[in-house]
Amino acid sequence: MEHEAHAHHDQHEHQGSTEHQHQHAGATSWQTAVQATLHCLTGCAIGEVLGMMIGTALGWGNAPTTVLAIVLAFFFGYSLTLRGVLKAGLGFRAAFRVALAADTLSIAVMELIDNGVIVLWPDAMDAELADALFWISLALSLVIAFVITVPVNKWMIGRGKGHAVVHQYHH
Incomplete structure (x- = not known):
């Protein structure tokens, strides 16, 4: 009896994962x-x-340099999601699909804003590693990208997309 109840709970939990995403999505904070x-x-x-x-x-x-930075941003962004989803027991192919669905738009917006700020910031593209401008422009561009990407992620999660697809693997 206990085994049947547990199996029913697991089945309900699996079937309810999409429902949970939509319920959670509607109340996205x-x-x-x-x-x-x-x-x-x-x-x-x-x-x-x-x-x-x-x-x-x-x-x-x-x-x-910009292309390398963007490629590495996507690589590390996807890698962090992959790590968590693989730990939850998903196979690599499925985990990779989850990472793509969860992170692609968020990373793309973040990179567009981040790199756009650096391109538009006078002299930032020519700054060297030893220049304060290199580090200040990079840090502020990431902060601006973060501020602009938060509402994008809220909108995505509210529709059961983006990071909402990863949410079920965090439990």
């Missing part, structure tokens, strides 16, 4: 959106900073 965006920001910042440092240190031009 700013706190939930901020947490999702902080998660995204972590991966983006690691990749962005690393890419900018590598490209600048190697004396690459602005375009290849």
